[in-house]
Amino acid sequence: MSTFLDLMVGTLTQGLIYALLGYGVYITYKILDFPDLTVDGSFPLGAAVTAVLLVNGVNPYLTLLAALVSGALAGLVTGLIHVRVKVRDLLAGIITMTALFSINLQIAGSNLTVERGVDTIFTAGPTMALLGGVPLIYRKLLVSAIIVVAFKLLLDIYFKTKNGLMLRAVGDNATLVTALATDKGKIKITGLVISNALVALSGCIVCHEQRSFSATMGTGQVVFGLATVIIGTTIFKKVGFVKGTTAVIVGSVIYKTCIQIAISLGLPANLLKLITAVLFLVILALGNIQKGGVKKNA
């Protein structure tokens, strides 16, 4: 039975770490209504910065901060390109993402691996002092959970502040924001900065967990983020009191579980993505049937 438990723990950890990326996409796609493709670049950016710092012996906890800052800068660039240079949202993200591919390689030199001897946030002193008796895979789960829940709470509080409410208003009704004499450009930039900071943080923790950075690790992450947000919000469509951030966590865990199921089924390797796609379709279809069913009853 321990095998199954390990499998669950591993999948849950993955789901949690990638939920941070999900938060980021939730802010741009769901709240700001901004299809931000910077994600495919800012995710490996966080990992590249982290890998270089870890290899050079920097305190592992500081890498979290460094990744947040690097991601924020990436978001700022996309924001400035969109708002100041007036490039369309999709293209602004594509420009930053493309540039980041080279920048990431420049930062890391090439693909980087972090030796086992180097401490990560899962093995460094303070973590061991707190959770030293816990086996590594459970420690990974707990540390990730602490970070993900902390940022969920921070975001939930932020969304209730005036600034956070403005963020939501820009996506829902941009005219209102202008009527309130607030610069909606600045708010968009703020949203992009926060979003990409979280995405880079996700890349940072993935780097801690996998002990490696590769230039191609960002490919497809924006698709993952969108799927996560849509799965999460579809499932909780009818449940008003569930926060968006919670839905994202659930969506991310479901996504990773789908892949885990596809892997565990032991089907031919080439069918992996197909099985994953079918699982998604079933989940989304069930969510929408539910909507139709309610209407009929009403």
Added chain:
Amino acid sequence: MKKTAFKFFAAALAIAMLCALSACGSTVPVIGINQYGEHASLDNCREGFLQGLADAGLVEGEDYSIDYQNAGFDDTIAGQIASNFSANNVAIMCAIATPSATACFAAAEDKDIPVIFTAITDPVEANLDEGNVTGTSDKLPVEAQLDLIRKLQPEAKTIGIIYTTSEPNSVSAIAEYKEKAGDYGFTIESVGVSAQSEVTLAADTLISKGVDCFSNLTDNNVVGVLSSILEKTNEAGIPVYGSEVEQVKLGCVASAGIDYYELGRQTGAMAALVLSGKATCEELPFETISEYGYYINSSALSEMGITLTGDVAKSAVEAK
């Protein structure tokens, strides 16, 4: 209806659980193979690996069973496959290509599961030279290749090479090519690309620069569209040298290169030692293939008007 969604999900999870349990229920040790993607060289590695286990007298189903997973060139999936192996307590992880190997080695940390890798150019650079890990390297025989090109094209001056800037194997191979080309009287004209869609553009660039031939690396991106490169070079009458036997089969004129099947077999032999407890990974340093073969494609050679002479003519093997 939401409950239905969860019911379905729970059912799927239960099926997955049963599969996982049935895998661990048997007493035969499991070898988890994490292959980065599907292409001929990597497939040959895997088949060679299985042959290597068989050569050592191990029988599948009695001495070991195989859990083969393929990441489809997706780093995230490679990572998840690796943690899946760790959760399932496999006896050995076999990793084919660098991204799979780093993913396996990271996931194996929890339980100190031995990792045997293959098709990795530089295990030292990838930090896979210390700890419970060993395997075989597919470092290119750059000098042998330069020597071969000199023998087949005595008049040639420049060699064109396309490589992917994000593949560390290719970057280090390019550096070695540039360093050693002078010794054989060549200059290297290289074009770096970041995506597969740019490869044919790069081929056009090199052809327009008037290179005398192309030489390939083991660059996954470039090798993936080799046929379309060959279409262009054949039209321009420029010979292309491969880096291993599969590329010669596809239409490259010749190669001083690696046979990935042999490399896999060597890896399988190492895995057999670890599996049967005769040696630990720490006792087995990673190995490189020291003997390289000449592979040729006669029809491609005659199309380019190249005739074989001397020792190449004697030792070359027709790739088929």
